[in-house]
Structures are given as structure tokens and as C-alpha cells.
Amino acid sequence: MKTHVLFNLFATFLLADGLNIEDSAGQFFSSGHTNNWAVLVCTSRFWFNYRHVANTLSVYRSVKRLGIPDSHIVLMLADDMACNHRNPKPATVFSHKNMELNVYGDDVEVDYRGYEVTVENFLRVLTGRLPPSTPRSKRLLSDDRSNILIYLTGHGGNGFLKFQDSEEISNVELADAFEQMWQKRRYNELLFIIDTCQGASMYERFYSPNLMALASSQVGEDSLSHQPDLAIGVHLMDRYTFYLLEFLEDIHPASKANMNDLFKVCPKSQCVSTPGHRTDLFLRDPGSVLITDFFGSVRKVEITTEAIDLTDPIKEVEERPANGDIHKEMHSYVDQLPVSEIIHQKPKQKDWHPPDGFILGLWTLILLVFFQTYGVKHLRHIF
Amino acid sequence: MFLSERRRGQLAALSIAAVVIIVGVPLWWRTTETYRAWLPVSQIKELAKLQLQLSADVEAVFARGTVTPEQQKKVPLTQTQEEERAIDEDTALRYRYETRYRTATIMEEDALNQPSAAEADLSLHTLSESPCGSLVVYVIPESSSLLPEDVNVYIGQRRTALLRIGPQMRVGKTLEQLLAHLEPRIRQVLQVMSFSHNDITAALSDRVRFSPDNKESIADNMRAFKSSPGYEITFSLLNPDPKSHRLHWDIEGAVQTYIQPLLTKLSPVANFSIDSQTLYYAMLGVNPRFDTSRSAYTLNADSLAHVINPVEARLGSNAASSNPVLNFLLYVPDAQHSPLYIQGRKKQEVPSNAFHSPRWGGIMVYNVNGFYGSEPEFPVDININMAKVMGVFLAQLRLLLGVQSSTPPPGFLVARCGSTGLADWELDRLMWSRSVENVATATTTITSLAQLLDQIGNIVINDNIAQQVSSAVTSLQLAVAELEAGNLGFALQYSKEAILASEKAFFDPSLLHLLYFPDDQKFAIYIPLFLPMCVPILLSLLKIVSEARQRRREKQAKKD
Numbered sequence: 001m002k003t004h005v006l007f008n009l010f011a012t013f014l015l016a017d018g019l020n021i022e023d024s025a026g027q028f029f030s031s032g033h034t035n036n037w038a039v040l041v042c043t044s045r046f047w048f049n050y051r052h053v054a055n056t057l058s059v060y061r062s063v064k065r066l067g068i069p070d071s072h073i074v075l076m077l078a079d080d081m082a083c084n085h086r087n088p089k090p091a092t093v094f095s096h097k098n099m100e101l102n103v104y105g106d107d108v109e110v111d112y113r114g115y116e117v118t119v120e121n122f123l124r125v126l127t128g129r130l131p132p133s134t135p136r137s138k139r140l141l142s143d144d145r146s147n148i149l150i151y152l153t154g155h156g157g158n159g160f161l162k163f164q165d166s167e168e169i170s171n172v173e174l175a176d177a178f179e180q181m182w183q184k185r186r187y188n189e190l191l192f193i194i195d196t197c198q199g200a201s202m203y204e205r206f207y208s209p210n211l212m213a214l215a216s217s218q219v220g221e222d223s224l225s226h227q228p229d230l231a232i233g234v235h236l237m238d239r240y241t242f243y244l245l246e247f248l249e250d251i252h253p254a255s256k257a258n259m260n261d262l263f264k265v266c267p268k269s270q271c272v273s274t275p276g277h278r279t280d281l282f283l284r285d286p287g288s289v290l291i292t293d294f295f296g297s298v299r300k301v302e303i304t305t306e307a308i309d310l311t312d313p314i315k316e317v318e319e320r321p322a323n324g325d326i327h328k329e330m331h332s333y334v335d336q337l338p339v340s341e342i343i344h345q346k347p348k349q350k351d352w353h354p355p356d357g358f359i360l361g362l363w364t365l366i367l368l369v370f371f372q373t374y375g376v377k378h379l380r381h382i383f
Numbered sequence: 384m385f386l387s388e389r390r391r392g393q394l395a396a397l398s399i400a401a402v403v404i405i406v407g408v409p410l411w412w413r414t415t416e417t418y419r420a421w422l423p424v425s426q427i428k429e430l431a432k433l434q435l436q437l438s439a440d441v442e443a444v445f446a447r448g449t450v451t452p453e454q455q456k457k458v459p460l461t462q463t464q465e466e467e468r469a470i471d472e473d474t475a476l477r478y479r480y481e482t483r484y485r486t487a488t489i490m491e492e493d494a495l496n497q498p499s500a501a502e503a504d505l506s507l508h509t510l511s512e513s514p515c516g517s518l519v520v521y522v523i524p525e526s527s528s529l530l531p532e533d534v535n536v537y538i539g540q541r542r543t544a545l546l547r548i549g550p551q552m553r554v555g556k557t558l559e560q561l562l563a564h565l566e567p568r569i570r571q572v573l574q575v576m577s578f579s580h581n582d583i584t585a586a587l588s589d590r591v592r593f594s595p596d597n598k599e600s601i602a603d604n605m606r607a608f609k610s611s612p613g614y615e616i617t618f619s620l621l622n623p624d625p626k627s628h629r630l631h632w633d634i635e636g637a638v639q640t641y642i643q644p645l646l647t648k649l650s651p652v653a654n655f656s657i658d659s660q661t662l663y664y665a666m667l668g669v670n671p672r673f674d675t676s677r678s679a680y681t682l683n684a685d686s687l688a689h690v691i692n693p694v695e696a697r698l699g700s701n702a703a704s705s706n707p708v709l710n711f712l713l714y715v716p717d718a719q720h721s722p723l724y725i726q727g728r729k730k731q732e733v734p735s736n737a738f739h740s741p742r743w744g745g746i747m748v749y750n751v752n753g754f755y756g757s758e759p760e761f762p763v764d765i766n767i768n769m770a771k772v773m774g775v776f777l778a779q780l781r782l783l784l785g786v787q788s789s790t791p792p793p794g795f796l797v798a799r800c801g802s803t804g805l806a807d808w809e810l811d812r813l814m815w816s817r818s819v820e821n822v823a824t825a826t827t828t829i830t831s832l833a834q835l836l837d838q839i840g841n842i843v844i845n846d847n848i849a850q851q852v853s854s855a856v857t858s859l860q861l862a863v864a865e866l867e868a869g870n871l872g873f874a875l876q877y878s879k880e881a882i883l884a885s886e887k888a889f890f891d892p893s894l895l896h897l898l899y900f901p902d903d904q905k906f907a908i909y910i911p912l913f914l915p916m917c918v919p920i921l922l923s924l925l926k927i928v929s930e931a932r933q934r935r936r937e938k939q940a941k942k943d
Contacts, residue, residue: 185827
């Protein structure tokens with residue numbers, strides 16, 4: 001009897017071990033994605049919003065360190081802090097006080113900078129509706145097997161996020177943009193992280209499948225900033241992203257940490273606000289989703305088992321005869337500036353425009369005063 | 384005549400109200416309306432319910448010894464089978480197989496008398512050229528020596544197959560029994576050479592989220608690139624140690640001889656553009672371990688995944704289009720780490736010394752320590768054997784483009800593909816799945832675009848978008864019709880046109896203006912403009928009405 005039990009135990013142990021090997025091979029297929037993209041956006045201008053740029057750059061740094069190449073990252077920074085006139089240490093952006101960590105680095109590649117970071121451009125990047133002249137580095141060329149990480153930071157409110165201090169994106173527009181991405185199968189799974197005040201309102205309206213969202217604060221709460229640096233004079237990071245960066249520094253490309261660990265980042269004791277997350281639209285269980293599924297770029301590989309037997313010798317590329325028979329096509333650049341036209345320019349015929357604005361107002365004022373003084377009845381006497 | 388003051392006031396109020404209602408409101412409506420060109424919505428709704436019919440033509444030729452002379456007189460005949468499969472409520476497939484039976488001609492008999500199957504295949508396809516999408520199956524007697532013992536079907540390099548009759552058909556069977564025996568076997572050959580239900584449902588993955596039961600089909604699905612009008616292929620030579628190795632590779636000649644024939648053959652499917660580069664001091668991101676048993680450095684399968692990312696950052700691309708890029712890297716290890724071998728998951732040897740990544744490309748490690756000679760003087764001049772290299776890259780290219788089919792059923796022998804690297808029936812197979820994929824993607828794009836434009840009422844639909852949508856709809860209808868008729872080449876062409884037009888319409892930059900105005904914002908804009916104007920008009924109209932009613936009451940009172 002005892003030997004029977006022991007034998008059973010032994011057999012299950014062997015079976016489990018066998019399954020383990022199968023499992024690691026099978027992990028190839030568990031996530032269903034073959035490439036990773038990241039869209040990192042900082043939406044605020046002005047020197048005192050230094051921390052938003054530092055937030056975005058620290059996520060950029062982590063994502064690059066874990067393997068996503070620059071060609072797969074769309075980085076949008078609304079203002080230039082590294083070369084700002086008020087930066088006492090130019091060409092640096094620090095995330096820890098006492099200038100411990102420079103997140104600007106040597107090889108940062110900003111795709112949308114300054115005034116190019118607008119709601120319109122952001123939505124164009126997401127939906128893919130860019131003009132044909134847009135270069136590859138400014139496009140999100142994802143396909144149906146791409147996992148995308150989207151990180152937004154800035155100033156926000158209940159249901160909106162402020163861009164550039166002049167416009168806003170609402171949560172409905174964002175949800176519609178994600179739905180359009182889903183319709184065109186532009187993502188396999190999408191992780192949305194937002195670090196703004198009342199950030200949870202931005203993911204309330206999502207309705208497309210395979211979206212997971214994290215926010216730094218609930219509706220009605222403010223996300224707070226972390227520590228100021230006295231030499232630079234501004235707050236360097238926001239709390240949520242600071243602790244997120246600390247968490248990500250411990251992740252390496254072969255790490256097996258999963259999303260449940262990410263949800264625990266920055267509890268209320270550290271963050272003062274309550275971070276929230278939303279996983280009901282996500283098909284897989286968050287415990288089985290690796291951090292590197294979104295933040296890193298672990299490639300799937302397969303060994304090539306077959307090769308084709310090629311026996312033909314290489315055809316010699318025919319040598320062109322070296323005599324002067326060949327007419328080399330003369331190539332030239334198109335005139336960059338039409339110099340001859342500029343020099344001999346005739347003064348342009350200006351089209352007549354009706355008077356506008358100031359002139360119109362001035363004449364109206366004159367007429368009003370005229371009629372007031374003289375009255376309509378007495379005009380008979382004048383004309 | 385002089386109207387009283389009150390009368391004049393009433394007339395003024397009434398005329399202002401009339402102007403506002405008759406002229407103002409329509410003018411405001413017309414000027415705030417968005418321009419929406421007409422879209423063929425009803426046709427788009429029809430396309431949403433996709434009913435695809437795929438027709439395949441098979442010619443089954445009976446060789447001598449398979450049919451009796453009386454049966455021979457009844458042959459030639461034609462049989463048609465149809466199979467309906469519904470995928471989900473919006474998508475249904477119908478497969479139509481038309482089989483024409485005939486007996487072999489004398490020249491075909493001579494060809495079948497060749498000693499081996501490969502030679503028979505070679506002489507057979509000099510005899511007849513089967514059009515794209517059709518097959519010819521030669522039925523040979525059971526005793527024939529063309530095929531080895533355990534092989535029942537031989538699939539050639541063009542569009543022919545040799546099928547050996549089963550042992551139960553040996554003696555005295557009627558024609559109907561013979562046909563009943565052959566029909567499922569011919570169907571099986573069709574599924575390997577033309578299309579199978581699994582392939583077609585995988586191609587429809589845009590419409591129907593494909594969840595197959597076995598891991599192999601998931602891997603196949605994830606590995607090949609999606610259908611695209613063009614691809615960019617880049618060959619890179621990585622030399623981390625130029626001080627030791629001076630590498631020469633004739634990439635132009637090699638591409639011209641080995642890769643270009645394949646790409647020319649694939650030109651109905653997509654356009655390809657090729658370029659090449661050499662990278663110096665490009666290291667792999669992983670440290671290989673020294674294996675004493677083989678006295679060589681090894682990279683095991685788990686670390687291969689981390690090789691690609693550091694290299695990719697340095698690769699760059701000169702692609703000006705948004706086409707997917709396939710990267711093929713040839714890595715020559717540095718002198719300290721030579722030779723370098725790749726190990727499989729179970730520590731087995733990999734003869735090709737190469738690995739590939741789905742939807743990205745392939746990497747091959749080429750060891751040059753064999754070229755050193757007796758007393759190497761660094762740097763050593765090395766001419767890379769391009770035939771060997773291109774053999775591996777060609778195999779990887781076939782996998783990544785989706786040409787490679789899964790393992791054939793037992794008893795099947797598939798001929799090695801020729802020097803172009805692509806058999807004709809493999810091309811047909813690719814064309815079937817690409818046509819279906821294009822049609823599925825284009826219909827999804829068009830229907831979702833129509834739905835989007837319907838939902839968001841204030842997106843402007845310009846004329847060019849309407850024109851693209853109409854041409855996409857027309858091309859789709861033509862593609863579906865050609866698939867029904869079995870004209871594979873035309874079907875693929877129309878499906879490509881449909882995809883181009885639908886993508887252009889969907890991703891047009893102008894479809895982004897005027898996105899979302901919440902209702903409270905709309906009220907906030909209109910109320911300050913219209914309310915001050917409307918309040919006096921409304922009040923005076925009310926006053927007119929109440930006075931008229933009062934006068935009528937007085938009149939009534941006077942009468943009584």
C-alpha cells in the first residue's frame with residue numbers, strides 16, 4: 001500500500017517535471033505577441049512642470065533598458081527641459097534629488113517635441129491617420145501581434161487631460177481612438193498608464209477588448225509630486241512614477257514579475273493618492289501577464305531546422321564595357337530656393353479684401369457719433 | 384394709411400420672427416452642416432456578411448493498369464463536390480471541388496515509365512502547363528515502382544501529384560467504387576497542395592479571432608508576416624572583429640542568383656525591395672559559454688531571445704515606406720569566441736547554426752576559424768560561401784513569408800523545392816490564403832469605416848474618400864466573384880486593389896477633424912448667441928397672442 005502511494009507520488013513528480021519543460025516551451029505562445037511598442041507622452045509646458053518631463057523620460061529609460069528599440073518608441077515631450085534657460089545643469093533631466101540619476105542620457109530620441117505635441121497629433125499617431133510624408137520614426141507601425149504601452153502624464157481633471165495649456169483630450173475621445181485601433185487590429189494587448197490628478201477618470205470610458213489601465217489617483221484625488229531639488233528649484237518627479245521607476249529598476253529582461261506586482265506599486269502610504277487599475281476588459285488573467293510583456297521586448301525565437309540546398313554558382317554580374325558609350329544620367333537636385341524667381345520678383349497684385357476688424361469698427365464708431373449728433377431727421381438739411 | 388403704433392410694433396415683431404424662422408434657421412443649419420459625400424452603405428452592409436466560395440479544379444488522370452478497358456470508355460467524366468462551413472454568424476465558406484477524370488495520353492504514359500518519381504515529374508510537366516490554381520493528379524497502379532514502399536502520394540515541384548491506388552482496388556471493382564475510393568484521397572491531396580479549412584480560417588483571422596487547438600498552428604499564424612503590398616528585405620553582415628577578419632561577401636551576385644528568382648516568382652503576391660549593409664564592431668548582447676565537450680563556444684536557446692534587441696538598435700533602415708522589414712543577419716564571431724555554435728532547447732546540435740524570430744527576420748552564425756590556414760596572419764582574408772548562407776536565409780525567408788506548409792500527412796512525399804526555392808503549388812497555396820486574407824481584411828476595414836462614419840456624425844467625408852470606398856467595394860465584389868469562378872490570379876489582383884483602396888480610405892488624414900463636442904459645450908456656445916435674440920421675439924409673440932385672445936373675448940362679450 002505504501003509503495004503504491006510512493007510510486008504514485010514519484011510518478012506525479014516526474015509528470016510535473018515533464019510538464020515544466022513543456023511549459024517553458026509553451027510560454028512562447030502564452031502571450032500571443034511578437035513585438036512591443038511604446039507611446040510615451042508628456043503634455044505640459046513650462047519650467048515648473050519639469051516633473052512631467054522627468055516622469056516620461058524615466059519610463060522611456062526603463063523601456064529602452066528592457067529592450068524596446070527607439071524605432072518602436074514614440075516619445076512626445078511638450079517642452080524641452082534639458083536645454084531650458086532655467087536649467088542649472090544643461091543637457092540633463094534628473095529624477096532623484098541630489099542629481100543622482102540623469103534620465104536624459106546620451107541617446108534619447110524625441111519624436112514629437114514642443115508644439116508638435118497636440119491632441120490632434122497624439123490621436124493621429126494612435127489611429128494611424130498621418131499624412132503620407134510622415135517619417136517612420138513618427139509613426140506607430142504596430143500590427144495585430146503588437147503589445148503597446150501607452151503612458152500619459154501632465155495635468156488632468158475629471159474626464160480630461162490638458163495638452164500644452166491650451167487644449168484638452170477627453171476620455172471619450174481616448175476611448176474612441178482605442179476602439180478605432182481595435183477595429184483595425186493595431187494592437188494585441190494594450191497597457192495604459194496615466195499619472196495625473198484624477199487619472200482614473202481617463203480609463204472609465206474604455207470599451208474595447210484587451211485593455212489594461214493603471215492610474216495614479218482616483219476621481220476627486222490629486223496626484224502629488226515627490227521631492228524638490230533645491231539646486232534645480234522645482235519638483236523632480238511625481239510620486240507614482242517615482243515608485244514605478246524604482247520598481248522597474250529591479251526588472252531585468254529575463255524577469256518573471258507579473259502585473260499583480262505592478263498593481264501594488266505606490267500604496268496609499270507612499271503615494272497619498274490611491275492608485276487604481278482596470279482589468280475587466282483584459283482577456284488574460286493579470287497574474288499571468290509578465291511585466292516584460294509590455295515594458296520589455298523579449299523576442300520569440302525559433303531554431304531554423306531546414307536549409308535549402310543551393311548548387312548553382314553565382315552568376316557573374318555583367319561587367320559594363322568601360323568605353324565612353326554609356327551616357328551617365330546627369331542627376332541634379334531640384335532648386336531648393338527658386339533664386340531666380342526671388343530676385344526678379346514683380347510686386348504681387350494684392351486682391352482686394354473688404355475692410356475688416358479695426359477699420360470697420362472705426363468707421364462704425366464715426367457713423368454712430370455722426371448720427372447721434374445730427375439725428376436722422378436733420379440729415380435733410382445737410383445733404 | 385397710417386397704422387397705429389401698436390399695430391406697427393406687432394407687425395415688426397412678426398416680421399422679425401418670420402425672417403428668423405424662414406431665413407435664419409435654414410441658413411444656420413446649412414452653414415453648420417458637415418460635408419458628407421455619398422457612400423454605398425447598402426453594398427457595404429452586404430459585404431459585412433461575407434460568403435466566400437473557393438473553387439478548385441483537379442484533373443485526375445488514370446494511368447495504364449488502374450482502369451479496365453470497359454471502364455476506360457466511361458471515363459472521361461466530371462464530378463463536383465461542395466462543402467459548406469459556417470465560421471460565425473457573419474462569415475461562411477463554401478468549398479467547391481471540380482474533378483475531371485480522364486485517361487493518360489501516350490506521352491504521359493511514357494513519362495510515367497521513368498525510373499524515379501522525380502524524373503517522372505520532370506517529364507510530366509514539360510507536357511502540360513496547368514494554369515494557376517489547378518492541379519493534375521496522376522493515378523498510378525498499386526504495383527508501380529515509381530514510389531517507394533511506404534509512400535502513397537508524391538507531390539511534385541509544379542502542380543502535379545502522383546497518387547498510388549490502394550490495395551483494395553486490385554481486382555474487379557466497378558467504376559463507381561473506384562471513384563468513391565479515390566475521391567477522399569484526392570481531397571486530401573488538395574488540402575495539402577491548395578487549401579485546407581485550417582489555412583483558410585487562419586487567413587480570416589482579422590474577421591474571426593482564430594483560436595486553434597494545437598500549438599503548431601498558433602506558431603504558424605504568429606510567424607508569417609501579414610499580407611502587405613510590399614516588403615523590405617535587408618541583409619546585414621556583422622563583423623565584430625575587423626582586426627582579425629577581413630570579410631568579403633558577394634552579396635549582389637548572391638541576391639541576384641539565389642534570392643531574386645524567388646522574389647520574381649512571388650511578384651503577383653507582393654513587391655520586394657532588397658538592400659544590404661555591413662556593420663563593424665557589432666557584438667551580440669549575450670556572452671557565449673565555452674563548452675569543453677565540443678571545445679567550442681555555445682549559445683543556448685534561452686539566451687537567443689536577448690540577442691536581437693541590442694543589435695536591432697544599430698541596424699537602422701532606409702525604408703521610406705511603411706512596409707514591414709525583414710532583417711537577415713550574418714554574424715561572424717570574433718577570433719576569441721570562435722567557433723560559436725547554437726544549441727537547441729534540448730542541447731542538441733543545430734546543423735544550420737541559425738535561428739529566426741517571428742515577424743522579424745533571421746540570424747545565422749558563420750564560423751570562419753576553418754579558413755585560417757596553418758599560420759594565420761591577422762587580418763585574415765575570408766571569402767564567405769554565399770551558397771551555404773543563402774540556403775539558410777532562403778529557408779528562413781520561406782518561413783517568414785508563410786510559404787512553408789506544415790508537415791504533410793503520413794504516406795506523403797513532398798519533392799524538395801527547386802532552385803527558385805518555391806514550388807508552383809506552394810505559390811498557389813500562398814495565393815489562396817493571401818486572397819482570402821486580403822478580402823477579409825478589406826471587408827473588415829470598409830465595414831468598420833462605415834460604422835465609424837455613421838456613429839460620429841460630424842466627421843467630414845470628402846469626395847476622394849467616397850471614391851476610394853466605392854472602388855474598394857467594387858474590387859471586393861470582383862475579387863469574391865473571381866474566387867467563385869476559380870480564377871486565382873485575378874482574384875489576388877482584385878483583392879490587392881481592394882486592400883489598397885480600403886486602407887487609403889480608412890487612414891486618410893482628413894478623417895480626424897471635428898471629433899467630439901459634448902452636448903453641454905454645444906449649449907454653452909449657442910445660448911449666448913441665440914437667447915438674447917430669441918427672448919424679445921418670443922415675448923412679443925406671446926403678447927400678440929394674448930392680446931388677440933383678449934380681443935376675441937371682448938367681441939364675444941359684446942355679442943352676448
